[in-house]
Amino acid sequence: MAPPSAAGTLRIGVDVGGTNTDAVAMSGNEVAGWAKAVTTADVTAGIVTAVRSLLAGDDLPTAEIGAVMIGTTHFTNALVEGRRLVPTAVVRLGLPATKGIPPFIDWPDRLRGVLGDHVYLCHGGHEFDGRLITPIDHGELRAAARDIASKGVRSVAVASVFSPVDDSYEHEAQEVLLDEVPELDISLSSEIGRLGLLERENAAIVNACLRPLAERTVAGLVEALVQLGLDCPLHVSQNDGTLMSADFARRYPVATFASGPTNSMRGAAFLSGIRDGVVIDVGGSTSDIGVLVHGFPREASTAVSVAGVRTNFRMPDVLSLGLGGGSLVRSANGAAAGVTVGPDSVGYELTERALVFGGAQLTATDVATAAGMAEIGDANTVDDLDGTLVGDAVDRMQDMLATAVEQMKTSADPVPVVVVGGGGVLVRDGLAGASETIRPDHFSVASAIGAAIAQVGAETDRVYSMAAMTRDEAMAEARSVTAQRAVEAGADSSTVEITDVDEIPLTYLPSNAIRVRVKAVGDLALDPANGSTQRGMST
Incomplete structure (x- = not known):
């Protein structure tokens, strides 16, 4: 399991934990040096101290550092603590359906109080096979946008019924809302969560309320590199053991949730050579126990609760x-x-x-x-x-x-x-x-080693109707789309491989539909021209 870096190029991995900030330099398969520093409230100072100590203590040349990878629990902690979140509006497309169970229905009161009760139920949405529930209403959306702006709210989560099957209405709603109020910051559920309206909507809400914090945090991480005199790409660890760009982290802060245990498991697999087994990561306050499957963390198969909020975006199966x-x-x-x-x-x-x-x-x-x-x-x-x-x-x-x-x-x-x-x-x-x-x-x-050796990944999770294509055509399309997204996310196209394929026949549906989940990973492309535009977490 060689780390995805060119020979002779140093990669710096940083893990920002609750107690310590660890920094590791990797040269090929070897650990070239490591250092620890106390984690600071602003994150940046602890990273600068740890990396500066690493570079000075091991006399590492900054000119040979090709990339810096950082894993942080900053966003998870913000949600758990209910701090540094912003009021967020929810626009759900589904009327006349979905009125019985409104957004925020199962959220803890303390978080609902912070985000506010800004809920807008609008017409739209699709059935499981792509048929319309009702047409989208632009006038309805424009009125919602004006009301959101009048309340001083800028973060918005948009969720449409069965958007993993057809996400066109979410994108159309985004265009209408931004045309009316260009200052809105919008998160789409189809780019974050999976099937299951409430959990996917919750994931989009969590992402939206963290977006301003993500902007400040990523700016702080970039500033840390400037203070260190490092002129190289910055990547942030995702919760599936892969990397995302700094820009992607600004847009999808929820992708960092549980990235700490994930990095630990990836680092454990690399250091031990064990690809299938159990990892125990013992920190200052907790122990995280996870399972390795083919060198990657086993994903949770059910909805995951984060700070009392049920979500269904990808998360490692971890017991704390x-x-x-x-x-x-x-x-x-x-x-x-x-x-x-x-x-x-x-x-x-x-x-x-x-x-x-x-x-x-x-x-x-x-x-x-x-x-x-x-x-x-x-x-x-x-x-x-x-x-x-x-x-x-x-x-x-x-x-x-x-x-x-x-x-x-x-x-x-x-x-x-x-x-x-x-x-x-x-x-x-x-x-x-x-x-x-x-x-x-x-x-x-x-954990810092896991960040340093991480690869670039992408995922597709959607329902295909066999009335429109054959099974083989659906599987081929899912594989091709996922591989291309990995390249767009920054992976070297020559190294991309499909690592997981799940096919679930939805036998209770009349159109003989199947749900397909595909994951692809590849080594980080050192050539920035080889793809730098990242799309959503899943579709």
Whole structure:
């Protein structure tokens, strides 16, 4: 699984985590250097510090850096916290259908309050086989645009019934809305989500409310490169293990959701050589457990809830535990019985509050040091810990992880388990359910490595009616369109390959329709002329 870079060209991978910002330089298949820095509130300062430390510490020539790849949880955190979001209007095309279940119906109240109750139900939409529900009404849309503008709202999500089958009405609505109010910033559901109106509409709303933050964040990332004196392309990690351009990240910030665990899994696959197995990524506050399938993260097969909002855009199938290096360890009444680990954590304050760093809090890192599993900080500070307490805490951590691995496996057979992340020292060899426990070199910066080696990808997800074409014609069209989108996204056309094809016969529909999902990936094209225009996440 060689990284997609030309020989002799350095690629910088950066992972902006909740506690640390990691930076790694890759030269071909080799790690040329790595560095860590504390994550900062503005993201930019932490990236600059980490990369500057990397370049200085390993004496890397900036002239040989061909690209910088950054993975960040900035947008996910904004939605979870309900901060830095903007009021967003929803225009749904479907009347007279869909009135019974309006937009925002299942959203948490705190998020609905931030985004506002700006809902516009309009005529339009299609049936599953492409037949019209009702014609689109331009006058209705223009009135909606004027009302949206009068409220000072600029972010708009447009969702049409069955737009993955026919997205023409969403694009037509976008043109009408922008013609009436050119300042609107519009997200189309057909470019973001999959089948399922509410979940796809939710995904478009989430994307729309994050667009202004994405503009500021990407501008900050570009500024970081300027401060570092790097004149090279900037790419951002997507949540399927592939890359997107900075411009694409501005338009589709939701594509970054869960990119951290995804990068960790890709990095784990690269470092260990394991293409099928389980990955445990242990951070400062949580452990993310995912499954590798052919070297890529297994995708979630059901709707995924993010901050209480049901969505259906592509997301890795990840189980998160409240177990990390900063997790607090407690015992009932000071005794070893009833020991607990997490879910609360000291997080980025680990180096101030943990015992091994002179603090007063007993953390998982202290326990691992006392048990001889790690050499962190001042081991003398944990010499007096009760041995039974330490042993029970270690056993508790292993039980939590082993249970999570069993939950993610699809069979009872043991599987390879790759351990990565800065808190990977918490995992003992011989974990229950594992055929082998692998902790590869550079495991603590696997997420940054995953960003550095990432490829460019594209996806198609749509319904084809067999009344209009044969199955073979539909499959060929889906493959061709997906491969072309990968090239448009920046992939080298000579390296593009189809990695996944799912065909689902929709036997309950009268037109003998099929749903086809195709994914293509290719190496990043170093020649910028080889495609730079990115389209939607899926169609």
